[in-house]
Amino acid sequence: MSRSPLAKIPAFSLFLALFLFFCAAQAQAAQITEYRVIREPVSDRSGKRLLAVRSFKCDGVPRLLAVDPETLASYDLPADSPKRSGDAGADAFRATRLARALNKYNSPxxxxxxxxxxxxxxxxxxxxxxxxxxxxxxxxxxxxxxxxxxxxxxxxxxxxxxxxxxxxxxxxxxxxxxxxxxxxxxxxxxxxxxxxxxxxxxxxxxxxxxxxxxxxxxxxxxxxxxxxxxxxxxxxxxxxxxxxxxxxxxxxxxxxxxxxxxxxxxxxxxxxxxxxxxxxxxxxxxxxxxxxxxxxxxxxxxxxxxxxxxxAAFGAKAEPISPPPLTGGGRGVGELATQRK
Structure with missing residues (x-):
């Protein structure tokens, strides 16, 4: 009976190969630091409202994790791309789909x-x-x-x-x-x-x-x-x-x-x-x-x-995830690191 090709590889060599593969995968990961919880209404250059929910640095570069409070799509954006909305944005957020869902499903x-x-x-x-x-x-x-x-x-x-x-x-x-x-x-x-x-x-x-x-x-x-x-x-x-x-x-x-x-x-x-x-x-x-x-x-x-x-379960448009154009360097839900600029 023929043996599997893996059976011909010494156990230590196989372990080393798997270890190196894992290390290579980890090496490709970005370094996330200074990760903080925030809740700040912002808008992109077109005036589209977003809610910034986290701030952090990715490989030393400041970024924001933001959510569209109507479509519930989320984005990884350069920290300097959205514009802060202030008190008016906070008042508007209370009437959004995200705010309604948070109030409804996180309550007794x-x-x-x-x-x-x-x-x-x-x-x-x-x-x-x-x-x-x-x-x-x-x-x-x-x-x-x-x-x-x-x-x-x-x-x-x-x-x-x-x-x-x-x-x-x-x-x-x-x-x-x-x-x-x-x-x-x-x-x-x-x-x-x-x-x-x-x-x-x-x-x-x-x-x-x-x-x-x-x-x-x-x-x-x-x-x-x-x-x-x-x-x-x-x-x-x-x-x-x-x-x-x-x-x-x-x-x-x-x-x-x-x-x-x-x-x-x-x-x-x-x-x-x-x-x-x-x-x-x-x-x-x-x-x-x-x-x-x-x-x-x-x-x-x-x-x-x-x-x-x-x-779509919360009333957002039932279409495949496709983020709208924001300022340069943003990534939407499901996108990969290769699209980070």
């Missing part, structure tokens, strides 16, 4: 599990696919993303990727695959923060598990994941998915202060929840929950549903 009554938005606000003809990438050592569900991309027939298919920092930092090849799928126009990804560590202990009750575990640093879990996304040239969206969908009132209020909308699900397939128009489908793309993927693949391949960008 608080549920231990599956709080926040779980379904489209209005009637829509389509579904919202959300794919969780929790920390995992199991094989990546590549077929899931290929089947999703196949729905586009040449157009980018919207999908929300709920990504944890630990998964992102330990899966450079899989991340490269997703970046290539975006660059080639196959997928339009909304990058959703799924916390950095995504702690989980199957022996501990929900009220003391996931992000409710004693000793959890909330700001680290949220902001470190955002920094990591930005370092890889990926723009965080104004959405957040709680690990295990587990949260409490304190966490909901914290997300509101961070300008993040919590995203739950009414169609967690592995738990037997069937999708209907407007559903937030939840599956895992990290190999941790193959049952969900097994149930989803026939839906994608046989029923060919219309998938919508997550922002």
């Amino acid at each position: 009554p608080y549920r231990l599990q599956n709080g926040g938005a779980v379904h489209a606000e209005t009637q829509v003809q389509g579904l919202f696919l959300t794919v969780d990438l929790c920390p995992s050592k199991r094989p990546f569900e590549r077929e899931l993303f290929e089947a999703t991309a196949a729905l586009g027939h040449g157009r980018a298919v919207p999908v929300a990727v709920m990504i944890s920092g630990v998964w992102l930092s330990t899966h450079p090849q899989e991340l490269s695959y997703l970046k290539e799928a975006i660059a080639s126009g196959k997928l339009a990804v909304t990058w959703v923060n799924h916390s950095y560590h995504h702690h989980y202990d199957p022996k501990v009750p929900l009220a003391e598990n996931f992000l409710l575990a004693p000793g959890t640093d909330p700001m680290q879990e949220v902001l470190q994941a955002e920094e990591l996304l930005l370092s890889q040239g990926l723009v965080p969206s104004p959405f957040f998915r709680f690990p295990g969908l587990v949260s409490d009132g304190a966490w909901m209020q914290r997300l509101k202060e961070l300008s993040l909308i919590p995203i739950g699900s009414d169609a967690w397939l592995a738990k037997g929840e069937a999708p209907r128009p407007g559903s937030f489908i939840l599956v895992h793309g990290n190999g941790n929950e193959p049952k969900g993927v097994k149930l989803l693949l026939p839906i994608l391949k046989e029923k060919a549903p219309r998938l919508l960008p997550l922002a």
